[in-house]
Amino acid sequence: MAKLTINEEACKGCSLCVSVCPKKILQLHKDKLNTKGYHPISITDMDACIGCASCARMCPDVVFTVER
Ligand code: SF4
Ligand code: SF4
Numbered sequence: 001m002a003k004l005t006i007n008e009e010a011c012k013g014c015s016l017c018v019s020v021c022p023k024k025i026l027q028l029h030k031d032k033l034n035t036k037g038y039h040p041i042s043i044t045d046m047d048a049c050i051g052c053a054s055c056a057r058m059c060p061d062v063v064f065t066v067e068r
Contacts, residue, residue, distance in 0.1 A: 002051025005065040008040035017041060017055040023048045026055060
C-alpha cells in the first residue's frame with residue numbers, strides 16, 4: 001500500500017495538487033493554519049491513495065513524499 005507523507009509547514013495552500021489527484025482525496029484543511037498562515041493540504045482517505053505521485057510532481061513546494 002502507498003504511503004503519503006505531508007509536510008504541512010511547507011504548504012502554501014495553492015490547491016494545485018487538488019485537481020491532479022485521480023482519487024480526489026486531497027483538500028485544504030479549512031480549520032487549520034500552518035505557521036506561515038496558510039490552510040495546509042490534507043488527505044481525506046489515506047487508504048484510497050494509489051501512490052501515483054501526481055501530487056508530488058505538481059507541488060512546487062515539495063510538500064509530498066510518496067513511498068510505495
Ligand atoms: S499519490 Fe496520487 S492518489 Fe495519492 S494523494 Fe497523490 S495524487 Fe492522489
Ligand atoms: S501541497 Fe503543494 S500544490 Fe498542494 S496546496 Fe500545498 S503547496 Fe500547493
